[in-house]
Amino acid sequence: MSLLAVHDLAVARGGLRTVEGVSFTIDAGQALILRGPNGIGKTTLLRTVAGLQPAVTGRIEMPEDAVAYAAHADGLKGALTVSENLGFWEKVFGGGDIDRALSAMDLTPLADRPAAALSAGQKRRLGLARLVVSRRPLWILDEPTVSLDAASVLRFADMVREHLAQGGAALIATHIDLGLDAQVLDLTPFRAKPAPATRPAGFNEAFA
């Protein structure tokens, strides 16, 4: 059964559609890698699927409360310790295993450090560990490996693989090869054409 089904989706940034006619499905245990040049709308597409902004047209089907979203900002509070940060999201998302999340991203020795004292890569690892804690089946990840070193990238790939093996799924925008057994979707052919739209995405399309 599919965790995420996207039909004929068009998304817009700044009132102009970026990609249109995008369709794909992701089943449990599968990962889909999004590729495409800068500015084509990978982030916009991910945010739309995550429910942070409305789609211009098309349908997104998924079970309720399925998404865990992780983007450039990790949502960490520097004044809280590593385990307090995870503990907060664990309570908000309703229960996950903090210890397992810490060990998955090799953060156990840092558990009592304030997050402000972490390096950029360590913060990133903490942001990704939050995914385990959220216990959501569908991970939506926007460039998850930024500022990770090679060893951490491998560790992260293991974490995703384990998630998939447990019946989860992932939609990832990334430029590096994670070594996952995943489908790849190149967004370049879906670039929106500047044709007059029957249903404008925003002011910039309504008045052009």
Next chain:
Amino acid sequence: MIALLRRDLALAVRAGGGFGLGVAFFLILCALVPFGVGPDTAALQPIAAGILWLGALLACLLSLDRIFALDHEDGSLDLLATSPLPLEGAVAVKAMAHWITTGLPLIVVAPLFGILLHLPPAAIPALLGSLLLGTPALSMLGAFGAAVTVGLRRGGLLLSLLVLPLYIPTLIFGTEMIRRGQEGGDMGPPLLFLAGITAGVLAVIPFAAAAALRVNLR
């Protein structure tokens, strides 16, 4: 929800200044007024209620932009929006955290500052009652203003411009209640108006604020 409240309170305590800053501002304001109008009881007493309310209102305004700005910068707001918590609930909880960290300390010290301004002791129950009923509305309306201006570069000034007019009814009924308490008048009508405004604001504004937040997140 409780987790979010506890986190916001913990952050306010640890970041420092969360509890103290508003009260310190309030104190300075109350200490400056006699320099402006003179030290006579005859000059201070009639305006004490107004000064106390204005001070509370401005102290509340100081920390409003932090309600959402920090969470917006570090991405927490995105994550909260995708969490099982309804955004309306998150808004209400964050407004409540703001009230606990700024409104509540102000209420606690207000009688003390009332003495500084020669507010008659008979008016102190009215002062406490009006602040207790009115300040939650200030925090919630402030959360609405913060939600509208989150992510704007010149947000701080605009926030005051948008929020202060919304405070007018609360200010009017709050000071009126103290004035009547001072003069031994009937406090019923202003009390009911104040309670009604706060109840209405708490019930409706979270939806408007959440709608504004969703617009600013996309």
Next chain:
Amino acid sequence: MIELGKYAGAVIGAYGLSLALLGGLIWQTLAANARARRDLERQERRG
């Protein structure tokens, strides 16, 4: 000339200020409109 009596200053002042405000609004409206039209025409000729 009509006789305004002792309130002449108040009446003339009110009319003067109000008409100045209205005039300013009308002028600003027309100027902004002309400017927008000019800018748009330049853009459309170019593209």
Next chain:
Amino acid sequence: MSIWEYANPVKFMRTSGAILPWVVAGAAVCTLTGLVWGFLTPDDFRQGSTVKIVFLHVPAAMMAINIWVMMLVASLIWLIRRHHVSALAAKAAAPIGAVMTLIGLITGAVWGQPMWGTWWEWDPRLTSFLILFLFYIGYIALWSAVEDPDSAADLTGVLCLVGSVFALLSRYAVFFWNQGLHQGASLSVQPGERMSAVYRYPLYLTMLGFGLLFLALLLIRTRTEIRRRRLAALQAREMRA
């Protein structure tokens, strides 16, 4: 054909361009005739020549409130039906409303001066107009502060809704706070006494004139906003390509 088709920018430009000259002519004729006629009316036996200020004060005050109501309706149309012209019309109306409120305030203060003996009195009507003016300022400031036009339209729409409730609430609060010195209904010079026909007809004419003046300015300003939007849209498209 449904009325919603006029929410299409192209159709709006065509229609508004066609009716604009007539509206402008009507506004000029009615406003100027009404004001000159009003200026020539005889003095009131009690208020003297200050009664002439009514021909500015009442229409401006009426428009100040009507324009906010129009902005509220336009904002609702935008929020519910997403008609872009409607959002721009609300944006275009706000400065007109602010100026009308300001005229209402100035004329009200000047009118009251001989009677009250002071240039500003915290009379509930004047005070609630001052508050309305603050709401206009906040609304205009929010429009100019938000860069993305879609977000700006949504946020100002929500602000207009919340602001309407609080403007009304403030009005009641202000009347509670200070019972007024102002005269009761706007169309009677003395409470309980209908305004005499000498003043009534020129007043009706200026009210009609101010209404038409608002319509003319609104159409022009909305056309300006549409052109600006189109320019920005063309530039955005060029950037993307």
